Amino acid sequence: MDFFLQLLINGISLGFLYGLAAMGFVMIFKSSRVLNFAHGEILALGAYLFLTLVTWAQLPVIVAFLLSLTGSFIMGFVIERLFLRPLIGEPLIFVIMLTVGLAAMFKGLILLLWGGNLYVYPDFLPGWLSLTLGPVTVPPVYVAAIVIGFVFLGIFGLFFKFSSQGIYMRSVADNQQAAMSLGVHVRRVFALSWAIAALVAGMSGIILGIISGINVHDLSAVGLKVFPVVILGGLDSIGGAIIGALIIGLLETFTGGYISPALRDVVPYICLIFILLVKPYGLFGLVEIERV
Amino acid sequence: MKGPASLKFRLCGNFFERYEQELSIFETDFGRLCLVLGLTVLFGIVPFVTEAYFLYILVIIAITSIAALGLNILVGFTGQLSLGHGAFFGVGAYTAAVLSTELQCPFIIALPAAGLVTALVGIGFGLPSGRLKGLYLTIATLAGQFIIEYVLVSWESVTKGTRGIVLPFPEIFGISLDGDRAYFYVSYISLVVMTYIAVNIMRTRYGRAFVAIRDNDRAAEGMGIPIFGYKLLSFAVSSFYAGFAGALWAYYMVSITTEPFTLMLSVEYLAMIIIGGLGSIPGAIFGATFITMLNEILRIVTQMLMNTGFLEGVELTMAPLREFAFGLTIVLFIIFEPRGLAELWRILKSNVRLWPFSY
Amino acid sequence: MKDNILLQINNISVVYSDVIQVLKGVSLAVSEGRIISLLGSNGAGKTTTLKAVSGLLKPENGEVTDGNIEFDGKPIQNSSPETITRMGIIQVLEGRQPFKYLTIEENLRVGTATRWGKPYKRDMEMIYEYFPVLAKRKKTMAGYCSGGELQMLVMGRALMAHPRLLLLDEPSLGLAPLVVREIFQIIRRINTEQHTTIVLVEQNANMALQIAHYGYVMENGKIVMEGEADDLKENPDVKEFYLGLAASGDQKSFKNVKSYKRRKRWL
Numbered sequence: 001m002d003f004f005l006q007l008l009i010n011g012i013s014l015g016f017l018y019g020l021a022a023m024g025f026v027m028i029f030k031s032s033r034v035l036n037f038a039h040g041e042i043l044a045l046g047a048y049l050f051l052t053l054v055t056w057a058q059l060p061v062i063v064a065f066l067l068s069l070t071g072s073f074i075m076g077f078v079i080e081r082l083f084l085r086p087l088i089g090e091p092l093i094f095v096i097m098l099t100v101g102l103a104a105m106f107k108g109l110i111l112l113l114w115g116g117n118l119y120v121y122p123d124f125l126p127g128w129l130s131l132t133l134g135p136v137t138v139p140p141v142y143v144a145a146i147v148i149g150f151v152f153l154g155i156f157g158l159f160f161k162f163s164s165q166g167i168y169m170r171s172v173a174d175n176q177q178a179a180m181s182l183g184v185h186v187r188r189v190f191a192l193s194w195a196i197a198a199l200v201a202g203m204s205g206i207i208l209g210i211i212s213g214i215n216v217h218d219l220s221a222v223g224l225k226v227f228p229v230v231i232l233g234g235l236d237s238i239g240g241a242i243i244g245a246l247i248i249g250l251l252e253t254f255t256g257g258y259i260s261p262a263l264r265d266v267v268p269y270i271c272l273i274f275i276l277l278v279k280p281y282g283l284f285g286l287v288e289i290e291r292v
Numbered sequence: 293m294k295g296p297a298s299l300k301f302r303l304c305g306n307f308f309e310r311y312e313q314e315l316s317i318f319e320t321d322f323g324r325l326c327l328v329l330g331l332t333v334l335f336g337i338v339p340f341v342t343e344a345y346f347l348y349i350l351v352i353i354a355i356t357s358i359a360a361l362g363l364n365i366l367v368g369f370t371g372q373l374s375l376g377h378g379a380f381f382g383v384g385a386y387t388a389a390v391l392s393t394e395l396q397c398p399f400i401i402a403l404p405a406a407g408l409v410t411a412l413v414g415i416g417f418g419l420p421s422g423r424l425k426g427l428y429l430t431i432a433t434l435a436g437q438f439i440i441e442y443v444l445v446s447w448e449s450v451t452k453g454t455r456g457i458v459l460p461f462p463e464i465f466g467i468s469l470d471g472d473r474a475y476f477y478v479s480y481i482s483l484v485v486m487t488y489i490a491v492n493i494m495r496t497r498y499g500r501a502f503v504a505i506r507d508n509d510r511a512a513e514g515m516g517i518p519i520f521g522y523k524l525l526s527f528a529v530s531s532f533y534a535g536f537a538g539a540l541w542a543y544y545m546v547s548i549t550t551e552p553f554t555l556m557l558s559v560e561y562l563a564m565i566i567i568g569g570l571g572s573i574p575g576a577i578f579g580a581t582f583i584t585m586l587n588e589i590l591r592i593v594t595q596m597l598m599n600t601g602f603l604e605g606v607e608l609t610m611a612p613l614r615e616f617a618f619g620l621t622i623v624l625f626i627i628f629e630p631r632g633l634a635e636l637w638r639i640l641k642s643n644v645r646l647w648p649f650s651y
Numbered sequence: 652m653k654d655n656i657l658l659q660i661n662n663i664s665v666v667y668s669d670v671i672q673v674l675k676g677v678s679l680a681v682s683e684g685r686i687i688s689l690l691g692s693n694g695a696g697k698t699t700t701l702k703a704v705s706g707l708l709k710p711e712n713g714e715v716t717d718g719n720i721e722f723d724g725k726p727i728q729n730s731s732p733e734t735i736t737r738m739g740i741i742q743v744l745e746g747r748q749p750f751k752y753l754t755i756e757e758n759l760r761v762g763t764a765t766r767w768g769k770p771y772k773r774d775m776e777m778i779y780e781y782f783p784v785l786a787k788r789k790k791t792m793a794g795y796c797s798g799g800e801l802q803m804l805v806m807g808r809a810l811m812a813h814p815r816l817l818l819l820d821e822p823s824l825g826l827a828p829l830v831v832r833e834i835f836q837i838i839r840r841i842n843t844e845q846h847t848t849i850v851l852v853e854q855n856a857n858m859a860l861q862i863a864h865y866g867y868v869m870e871n872g873k874i875v876m877e878g879e880a881d882d883l884k885e886n887p888d889v890k891e892f893y894l895g896l897a898a899s900g901d902q903k904s905f906k907n908v909k910s911y912k913r914r915k916r917w918l
Contacts, residue, residue: 104559
């Protein structure tokens with residue numbers, strides 16, 4: 001029973017982490033219909049940035065945290081400017097392939113700069129954050145992950161539903177030319193969505209780093225885990241992404257705990273194929289409105 | 293000029309007067325001459341003058357070209373973006389290995405058998421394409437990649453897991469194909485045959501149906517093309533090529549493990565056809581050549597850098613630099629020449645033909 | 652009637668992809684507060700003229716290669732759509748392009764992009780007053796609305812931007828005659844009540860000339876005729892080719908269709 005509870009809590013926190021990672025991904029998809037294969041690497045860059053600021057520059061944790069978020073934000077902006085701007089108007093397959101190339105580039109870059117070793121952050125989260133639920137204790141990191149997950153979900157949900165900027169972003173995704181004719185600054189929308197996505201990715205990178213250490217291979221693998229998550233939830237639904245993430249998180253921990261650790265990483269994909277066969281647009285995705 | 297009755301029509305453009313003309317692949321004698329010369333040089337001269345190392349690279353190029361051709365049929369012609377080609381390649385390699393070790397199946401049968409088995413697996417993973425479109429299908433093939441990888445590692449009774457399998461030396465009718473030169477013939481004859489088949493598939497109704505589905509699947513459906521069947525067929529053909537190439541590769545490598553057939557390999561294949569040129573048969577071969585050469589050059593350069601001691605003290609391993617350069621090449625190619633090497637080749641050809649005028 | 656000229660197009664030529672010349676020296680002037688109608692058959696270059704003004708040529712690889720466009724005395728040719736829309740020129744695209752996955756209300760809110768951050772509630776009320784149909788379907792996703800509703804939606808969306816110059820591209824396309832009449836009445840109301848200057852591109856010349864003050868006729872990338880709307884209505888050529896009436900004023904009979912060849916000659 002304790003084991004079950006422990007797994008349940010691990011699963012939920014893992015789910016929220018995946019959800020955070022997926023949120024940035026959905027941002028980009030919602031505004032520009034681009035599947036970002038470099039998401040895991042952007043996430044890793046955020047984690048490494050924080051590592052450098054905390055251990056090498058010896059900055060106070062909160063300053064380092066804010067600085068690395070700013071850094072991620074700027075990085076997203078620069079990536080869009082340098083690599084994606086020239087491709088506006090090209091077929092999507094090229095843009096997707098470009099992110100695949102970026103993924104390889106960033107991974108190589110991280111390995112060149114920091115090497116492939118496993119690093120850990122110094123312990124800085126206060127102990128009072130931990131939570132005791134009956135026989136199991138929830139470590140502070142997990143609590144932080146869940147709280148941040150909820151906060152960001154709320155912020156983004158409100159942002160896309162009610163704020164003007166959010167509606168402009170959705171309008172660009174919907175019909176670029178019409179958005180342009182109404183004066184929506186399309187290029188700014190793209191840049192902004194990449195910047196915000198990178199910021200969220202950096203944040204989830206840091207939290208993942210706290211939990212399982214910083215290693216480029218593990219972190220960038222999360223970028224691929226995002227795919228079943230967002231597909232389950234439907235590619236363009238942020239709430240769906242969180243629910244998809246919870247499902248995947250629980251599936252993984254329970255398979256790992258009860259069946260076999262080797263199967264753990266494949267289960268999301270098997271489940272994905274079956275769900276897609278039943279619901280081709282994911283659980284919460286928009287059904288494509290095709291009018292001829 | 294008199295009235296309309298006396299109008300004369302002058303023929304301009306390419307007109308075919310006999311069926312044979314329309315069926316020919318090379319329309320001009322010059323083209324056919326080039327083909328014959330090229331094949332003579334390839335089979336008569338190249339294997340005898342090149343060193344073993346270059347022969348090895350040439351064989352690898354031929355094998356990757358076959359797999360890339362298959363992927364281009366699926367992605368470039370049918371428009372179904374697949375991220376599982378590397379895994380299909382692995383299925384072919386493992387089928388050949390299992391057939392030849394467990395069942396003592398001869399080389400000449402194991403190759404097409406591996407292709408057929410992979411085609412079946414491909415149809416299996418193509419099934420979601422009945423309901424899925426575009427990006428959702430891409431992700432389904434990504435799932436396929438991971439599932440196949442997992443099966444290869446954990447189905448120990450057949451694949452021997454991570455220990456791998458050692459294959460016997462290939463023979464055809466009692467002639468041993470040991471050695472690079474013999475294998476050069478095997479792989480290049482396969483490549484020529486497979487290219488010939490691919491060119492011809494694209495000229496039949498199947499090929500036209502593929503292209504129709506790529507350009508507008510709903511219109512294709514309206515024209516009476518059963519799109520689900522043709523999508524599955526495209527998956528089958530594409531994975532047949534992958535499986536065939538995988539089997540060739542397994543025999544050439546002698547011993548195989550599950551390691552190479554990762555997502556990275558699938559991505560490399562995609563990179564090949566994009567760099568080579570989507571929807572172009574020579575493009576697939578150009579792309580395969582380019583990526584294979586790039587990998588080799590990067591390997592040599594990183595080794596040289598390490599040997600010269602230029603970066604001594606810095607913990608520099610080969611893999612990251614290679615990955616970085618690989619990524620950079622893809623990125624630059626897509627930004628500057630998205631239509632790929634096939635387009636560059638076309639421009640180059642017309643420049644040579646029209647020289648010294650620009651058009 | 653001499654009044655303040657809002658938009659002045661001087662002898663522009665537009666080239667797509669560096670090879671296809673679509674406009675070959677088009678000049679026109681739009682006075683403030685009036686409705687100008689631009690007529691012509693398919694491919695005459697009407698839409699291209701509008702896009703040249705609104706800056707939407709660029710994404711389609713088109714460019715104004717010659718001549719100039721002045722809005723309020725300032726040159727705007729080849730500026731980005733962001734700049735042009737912020738000066739007060741809004742184009743309503745041909746073929747109703749709603750944001751399918753946004754609700755009606757959200758669609759209208761996109762119209763505030765040029766004045767982001769300013770209050771918009773009052774404008775929304777105004778739009779619902781002009782188009783009562785929209786008020787009923789506020790929360791519906793636009794993809795599920797009918798053609799007439801969508802046409803009203805895209806016009807309302809454009810009005811949210813407080814345009815000084817509204818470019819309407821074929822608002823009657825594919826709509827039932829009654830709906831067309833309703834839409835044209837609203838266009839006239841917008842013009843008189845909001846003092847919005849309107850350029851109206853239309854195939855339905857009859858309707859267009861009824862509400863327009865002044866008209867231009869385009870053909871093959873050139874302006875071939877212009878004049879006050881009432882004069883245009885009386886012109887025998889316009890009558891024959893755009894209003895479907897024979898020169899005498901009778902309904903045109905297909906028996907006389909051969910006369911088409913004889914007359915189709917401007918200037």
